[in-house]
Amino acid sequence: MDRIGGLPDGILIAILSFLDTKTAVRTSVLSKRWKLVWTSLPVLDFENVPYSRWKSRIEFIFFVRHVLARRCNSQLVKLRLSVDDIVYSSFSEECMTYAADHRVKNLIISAFTTENPVFIPTCLLSSQFLEFLELNCAIRYTITLPKSWTFTNLKVLKLKNFVFSDDNFDDGKIFSGCPKLESVILCKCAIKGRGELKELEMKCLELKKLEILYWRSPLSCYDIHRINVIAPKLSSFVFKGHVAKVCFKEDLGCLDRVCIDLRYPKWNSAEDRKRWTGECFMTMFGQFCSARFLSLSIDTVEDNKLSTLGESSHSDGRKAKKDSNIIDVPIHLMSYLLEIAPRAESLTVEFAKESFECVEVRSDGEE
Structure with missing residues (x-):
């Protein structure tokens, strides 16, 4: 007895x-009750x-077109198309x-194509x-970004593996064209x-x-390229x-x-690495004076403990174990960072995920 079918x-x-x-459509063979249920899927x-076990990309394309042709005309809540094989841009x-x-x-x-690029349809650009x-x-x-679009209700925008240039970027219209945007990745x-x-x-x-995340502009352009952000309501910032x-062009209250x-990149000289990392770190960190919770990776701390403050004659430092190694976390660096961010309630130094350890220094001096 098909109890679920009831x-x-x-x-x-x-x-x-x-x-x-693919799995949802397969339920159509269970019984007559299930035959057309999938045609009303909102997702x-x-x-x-x-690992998806398609015999060929032609079979995959045929299946997708079959589903789109047979699905009812109701509103679509979500569509996800993820391909790891070359498909036609069309x-x-x-x-x-x-x-x-x-x-x-x-x-x-x-999208995955090596021939003609994928253009975002005009009918989508003003959804x-x-x-x-x-x-x-x-x-x-693979995907050609337009210079502008108008998404009046877009709240989340994530772009991956895009190269911005004069061909696809016009004074930030892809961002300003989304007046309700709350999250950008x-x-x-x-x-x-x-x-x-x-x-x-x-x-x-x-x-x-x-x-x-993982910005890829050439290091030779470090002194030339910059990202200018105007976001007065920003509450969370992640840089990796x-x-x-x-x-940031406005106060981050x-x-x-x-x-x-x-x-x-490890192939650059130690001196260049120290300069680039130190300048980048302090340029950003100096703008976060109003932040309450600060989290730094142990790599960030180690790369900046000398380049940020210069070599210190003080030996006062806190030491934390990571596996069998001892890593110095200078307390004077932590104090200096907390002075930059006087509202901070905690400053956390995170190790690599596999170590599952961290050192936390609070603004009241507790660990």
Whole structure:
């Protein structure tokens, strides 16, 4: 007896929405009751990666088109297309067009093509329904960013593997065109090394969360390129990866949490690494005087304990064990950082994830 099949359509659809679309469609063979339930799915999740067991990309494309053709005309809450194999650019554009036509709220596209680039359909560029947008170039230049778009209700924007240049960036209109934007994540992005664009303008008056992860502009452009941020309501900032200049153009009175994990390419000279890391760190950190909770990776602390303050004659320092090694965490550096951020309630130094240890220095001197 099919007890689950006796539930109302709304509950069955909600259950299937937690499954990937391939599995959800397979339920149509269970019984006549299930045959058409999947056609009302508000969430479509298409994934073509090595472990997804598609025989070929042609089979995957055929399946996606079959689902889009048979699905009912109801609003689409979420569409996710993630491919780890080369597909035609027209196929990715076709999926985005379908999403726009069905008033999608959450759109995640990971494109993979080596021929013609993927252009975001015009019908999507002014969507009033889109609230979450994630675009990932599996290969650089796979997706062509427009110079501007207008998403009146977009709250979350995540861009991965994009290279900003004069061709796709016009005075920050991709950010200012989203007046309700609350969260921006830039992952493995860069400013083109040999182009006229030098500064990335990001004006987001409602922005509350900003993450810049593994920035990839050439180190030769460190003194030239910068990211200018105007976000008076920013409450959380995360920076991980290689050095980059991030300048906040307005007071950060709402800033609550800051997390910094600076890295640098090992092939550069120690002197250059020290200069780049120290300058980048202090340029950013000096702007966080209102932050309440500060978190620094142990690599950030070690790279800056000399370059930031110069060599100290004091031997006063706190030592923490990481496996069998002893790592010096100078207390004078911690005190100096807490002086820069007088509102800070805690300053946490985090080790690598595998160590599961941390040293925390509070503003009242407690550990």
